[in-house]
Amino acid sequence: MHKKAQSGLVAAFISILVATIVGVGVAIPVVQDTITNASLTGTTATIVNLLPLMIGLVLFVAVAGLISIGRG
Numbered sequence: 772m773h774k775k776a777q778s779g780l781v782a783a784f785i786s787i788l789v790a791t792i793v794g795v796g797v798a799i800p801v802v803q804d805t806i807t808n809a810s811l812t813g814t815t816a817t818i819v820n821l822l823p824l825m826i827g828l829v830l831f832v833a834v835a836g837l838i839s840i841g842r843g
Contacts, residue, residue, distance in 0.1 A: 780840070783837055783840070784837060787833050790833065791833075794826055794827075794829075794830045795827070799823045799826055802822050802823050802826065803823050806819055806820060806822070806823075
């Protein structure tokens, strides 16, 4: 593998790592706290309660994509 490709992969890994830390450590707890404090009911509450799950899913897919790029 060329040095240029390695540095690009390292930069991608670092950016995904930072995004994961910020997402799991900041975004998900803030969204959950906001949802808890909002007085939502019915369908709106059901849809909004899925937001932390979707954030986690996007982070998981990003990390999985980075791993698959590294192997290919």
